[in-house]
Amino acid sequence: MKTLLKGGRVINPATNLDAVMDVLIEDNLVAAIETNIPAAQADEVLELSAGYWVVPGLVDVHVHFRDPGNPDKETTLTGAAAAVAGGFTTVCVMPNTSPVIDSTPMVQYLFNAALPTGIQIFPIAAVTRGLEGEEMTPIGTLLQNGAVGFSDDGRPVASANMMRKALEYSKMFDVPIVCHAEDCTLCGNGVMHEGYYSTLLGLPGIPSVAESVMVARDIELARFTGGRVHFAHISSKESVALIRKAKAEGLNITAETTPHYLALTDACCQGYDPDFKMNGPLRAETDRQALIAAIEDGTIDVIATDHAPHTPDEKSMAFDCAPNGVVGLETSLGVMLTHFYHANRLQPLDIIRLMSSRPAEIFKLKASGNLAVGQRADVTVIDPELEWKVNPAQFKSKSRNTPFKGQTLKGKAIYTFANGRCLFQQAEAAGKALASKA
Numbered sequence: 175m176k177t178l179l180k181g182g183r184v185i186n187p188a189t190n191l192d193a194v195m196d197v198l199i200e201d202n203l204v205a206a207i208e209t210n211i212p213a214a215q216a217d218e219v220l221e222l223s224a225g226y227w228v229v230p231g232l233v234d235v236h237v238h239f240r241d242p243g244n245p246d247k248e249t250t251l252t253g254a255a256a257a258v259a260g261g262f263t264t265v266c267v268m269p270n271t272s273p274v275i276d277s278t279p280m281v282q283y284l285f286n287a288a289l290p291t292g293i294q295i296f297p298i299a300a301v302t303r304g305l306e307g308e309e310m311t312p313i314g315t316l317l318q319n320g321a322v323g324f325s326d327d328g329r330p331v332a333s334a335n336m337m338r339k340a341l342e343y344s345k346m347f348d349v350p351i352v353c354h355a356e357d358c359t360l361c362g363n364g365v366m367h368e369g370y371y372s373t374l375l376g377l378p379g380i381p382s383v384a385e386s387v388m389v390a391r392d393i394e395l396a397r398f399t400g401g402r403v404h405f406a407h408i409s410s411k412e413s414v415a416l417i418r419k420a421k422a423e424g425l426n427i428t429a430e431t432t433p434h435y436l437a438l439t440d441a442c443c444q445g446y447d448p449d450f451k452m453n454g455p456l457r458a459e460t461d462r463q464a465l466i467a468a469i470e471d472g473t474i475d476v477i478a479t480d481h482a483p484h485t486p487d488e489k490s491m492a493f494d495c496a497p498n499g500v501v502g503l504e505t506s507l508g509v510m511l512t513h514f515y516h517a518n519r520l521q522p523l524d525i526i527r528l529m530s531s532r533p534a535e536i537f538k539l540k541a542s543g544n545l546a547v548g549q550r551a552d553v554t555v556i557d558p559e560l561e562w563k564v565n566p567a568q569f570k571s572k573s574r575n576t577p578f579k580g581q582t583l584k585g586k587a588i589y590t591f592a593n594g595r596c597l598f599q600q601a602e603a604a605g606k607a608l609a610s611k612a
């Protein structure tokens with residue numbers, strides 16, 4: 175089977191390519207990227223133009239699919255459907271499931287669950303058994319079985335000594351420990367960012383220092399051990415400053431932030447709507463501006479969603495009782511294009527680097543993040559001009575808890591190919607239909 179994507183703007187940060195080209199997919203591989211591939215060579219043709227971007231499938235290294243344990247919130251199948259609808263063909267799932275992903279059978283379970291989805295799903299396994307912080311998981315064995323990183327995400331590794339050991343051990347395999355940066359003693363019973371709005375709303379706050387104190391600790395542990403730390407969902411300006419300085423010193427660290435921290439602030443909590451509640455919390459406008467600057471100067475390497483589904487019942491509780499987390503796979507690209515491409519802050523190559531090639535590089539996902547001849551055909555076609563209103567009722571995810579509901583975004587994935595198969599086609603893209611020549 176040969177599919178020709180004709181005349182789109184091919185954007186591949188891994189090879190610094192940004193040019194109008196044709197892409198030929200043959201079975202599950204990219205067979206050719208050239209300026210003029212005759213339509214006669216293909217079984218089906220998608221006629222594009224320079225206004226459409228053809229990019230490596232997007233990569234999200236931080237999602238929660240709740241499998242096993244909470245199929246009411248999400249399953250591997252519904253999570254994967256949300257992923258392809260958002261343009262993603264590779265995701266890394268976090269281990270805070272029930273049971274926790276902390277053993278070889280659990281890692282194997284996830285690979286089996288991923289098989290029918292058609293996309294690439296990699297486990298980030300737990301650093302400690304049961305996320306309890308007491309006993310380190312068998313990192314080497316879990317790695318051999320396909321884990322691509324380690325984290326107690328959802329919880330911090332509270333013991334500096336445990337983090338030290340995990341970094342020393344993981345260093346042998348050059349694999350990142352993903353730091354959920356939070357000092358729980360400083361968070362107390364906080365439910366939102368500690369600042370003007372928490373005072374106004376009468377809600378207990380989580381100070382920024384609860385995050386940055388942990389970032390500082392793990393930078394020092396990275397320095398001491400030579401291990402690799404990847405900072406998850408960074409939300410505060412203080413953390414940004416620490417990461418920028420540590421990178422300038424040449425330390426082996428990387429960092430991600432999420433679209434919601436880049437687009438929203440704690441002012442959004444004024445309606446007491448739990449769809450604006452997540453951990454770390456939405457912070458102040460000065461934090462948001464610092465994160466934007468960190469994206470622009472490369473301090474932050476990766477956009478990840480922290481896609482954290484919760485049921486409508488859970489999210490209809492009072493703000494202080496509802497669980498933390500928001501879904502993000504179906505809005506991530508739209509938010510990034512609206513706030514960075516259409517705001518003239520980043521070039522398409524930069525956005526695709528943040529959302530595909532760089533995360534694949536950090537987690538050594540060799541079959542992801544590179545649209546090149548001979549590679550697995552994970553390819554996303556984006557219409558950067560498509561305006562659409564976020565309607566949670568139309569989500570492929572099982573959950574609806576998005577802080578972007580009702581917003582109009584500009585830019586969307588319209589076709590997502592994984593391993594050469596078209597797994598998602600946007601309804602509004604009917605004018606750009608895959609024409610079978612048979």
Ligand code: DOR
Pocket residue numbers: 238270327328329354451452453454480482483498499500
């Ligand atoms: O808001 C969050 N929700 N932050 C996390 O770190 C975990 C996540 C979840 O699992 O719901």
